[in-house]
Amino acid sequence: MLYLSAEQRKAIRDKPDDDKFLAESRGQPLPPALLKALLGMAMIGTFITYYDNPFEVQRFALQQRWRLVTERLGESWKHRPAWCLFISQDQRTAAVSIRGTDVEQSRGGDIFTDINARPERYATRDGACPLVAHSGMLAAALALEAELRPTLRALVDAGYRLILTGHSLGGAVAALLVWLLRHGTNGEQLPQEAEVLGIGYAMPAVVDRDTAEQMKPFFSSLINSMDAVPRLSLGTLSRLGSEVRACARESGSDLDQDLQHYVDRLSTVWAPRLRDGNPQVAAATTSALQPQDGTASSPARVAGEGDNCSIETPGDAEDADLYVPGNCVWIYRVRGHLEASVVPCDLPPLRRLILDKRMFQDHTATAIHQALLAVRASSSSASGSASAPRWQKFCEASELCPCCGSRYEWMNTARSGKMRCHAMTNCRCCGLVVCVACATSRRALPEQGILEAARVCDRCVWRGSNDAEVLEALSQVYAELGGHSAGQRGANG
Ligand SMILES: [Zn+2]
Ligand SMILES: [Zn+2]
Known part of the structure; x- marks a missing residue:
């Protein structure tokens, strides 16, 4: 494993500008307005939902001119992630943020979905726009859709724009939720003119390739550099497997086990530690925005129940490999710099797991925010990789x-x-x-x-500490300082 990691490292460092070349030749520049939106939503979309205490969430939200209006942070169950709903009055925007898995400090109860990465086919009642999606995340999105639809409908009717966002698995559920809201699950569609958009941060591959493409007009996914989570799919895991085997054949049998935990951890990122018992949907915090008939606080239906839509397992798993949807904004490293482009979801570096400590570091909320700031810094000045x-x-x-x-x-x-x-x-x-x-x-x-x-x-x-002219000038400097203070004494006396 360590040998494979060394091989991958050498391949990257032998071609330090390769990622930039690929991203720029196959992708397009990141529009400054999208960078602003990614930065603007980063707090709500990433770290804020990891708080259990709504007062803490509200404190952060108010500082950024958002207001938390309702949430279900305390209770998260398998297939039923925690979420919070924010409103920005000045922007006429409502944002739903969905909690993901905190890979850094994995907290058992928050892990709502499982390693069951079996893709499932799903279609709305009229059979339009079938999609293939990660089964666990699809179940979570269906449950949330049923729970939130009345509230979101009321907001749309009141003229609000909807933005769905989340980090990691939360981002994937947000993507599916945007899709479900736009296509309708129960014959109930939001009005055509409703603005329903989404941003997923560091989200895993969640939909089939066609759907990933079709989501471009209303969804963007941010992939931070080497983050392993957006690269996890049946296809990339099997490719990693063959790379490991090939490297093992080449390097003999005494492979170092130091990096084994990377792969162990990869396969358990979504492993559930589940509570027993039935999920009880806690009544959402009372909100003036709930419709009068109170449907928003009624218990959500079990995913798919009564939706008259079909879920089945697609026959050929190879064809059904999953991708990160919408506009894929990839932040890549080029000679120590972070730059970003909008790239195709099948760009080769995004379809391959690189064994590096950054594969987990780059996934965290703080790393993502820092990376976005660095991208802004290198794009808004003459600096950047050109000056490196x-x-x-x-x-x-x-x-x-x-x-x-x-x-x-x-x-x-x-x-x-x-x-x-x-x-x-x-x-x-x-x-x-x-x-x-x-x-x-x-x-x-x-x-x-x-x-x-x-x-x-x-x-x-330490460069510059022993340049010839430094010591050359020293006696002159001393003389000038001495002359100056002598002059001052004269003036005072
Ligand atoms: Zn040395
Ligand atoms: Zn140096």
Whole structure:
């Protein structure tokens, strides 16, 4: 596993501009207005729903001119995720945010759906627009649709725009919910002119490819760099399996197990720790927005019940692989910079799992927000990857680290050629390949648009401290300072 990770790392660092080239040649530039919307909804769409306490949620919401009007945060069950509904009066917008799985600090009760990634075919009553979707998330979306439809209908009738959003699994449920609201499950469609839009942050692949394309006019998905969750699908897992086997054949039988937990964790990201008993839908917080007949507070129906719609398992799982829907906004790394493009959902780097510590780090709400800020910084100034130094490729590096003159892998126990890649890194300041131990210092490089502390080699950290003219000028500076203070004494006396 560690060898495969080394191979993947070498492949990426041998072609440091590949992702940018692919994203730009096969995608299109990220419209500034979409970047603004992604940033603007990031708080509501990502971290805020992980609070159980509505007062905390309200505190954050009010700071950003949103108002929490109703929620079901306390109770989340299998196939019944927690959610909250916000209103922005000045923007005439209602936003529903759906809680996902907090992969970082997995809290059992919040994990509402399971590893059951079996795709299911679903069609509305009239058979129009069939879609294939992740079965667990589809069940969650159907339950939420039944629960929220009366309230959302009332908001639309009052002239509100609807935005559905969420992080991780919550984003996937938001995507399906947008689809269900737009197509109607029970012959009840929202008015044609209703604005029902969605943004999913770090969401997994959830629908078939055709549906993913068809959702472009009303949905966007944000994929942060190496995040593994949007890349999880039957197809990518099976590809990872064959890569591991191929690498194992090549590297002999004594594979290091250090990275085994990555794959173990991947397959248990959605593993449920379920309560026993029946879900009871807690009555939503009383809201002036509930329709007079009180339908919003009546218990939601079991998913699909009475909908006269069909759910079945599609025959060929290969054809039914799932994709991230709508406009896929991919934030990618290019020589230490974060840039973003709108890319096709089947772009090869998005259909392959990269074994790297970033595969989980990039999934968190704070990492996503930070990445969006970095994209804004590099797109709104002359900085960005254009101002970054050229990165030396790993394959171009000599045997010795240019900083310390030692072999790159000097600090490693395992010194095979493959393991060497784990001991190499690029200095973000000069771009040279140095040994990891010579680049333990981290600096923000705002002149390049790098806002977060990034690896800088020891030589660059202290660069400029022994330039010839520095000491040359010293006696002159001393003399001037002395003359100035003598002059001041004279003036005072
Ligand atoms: Zn070194
Ligand atoms: Zn350097």
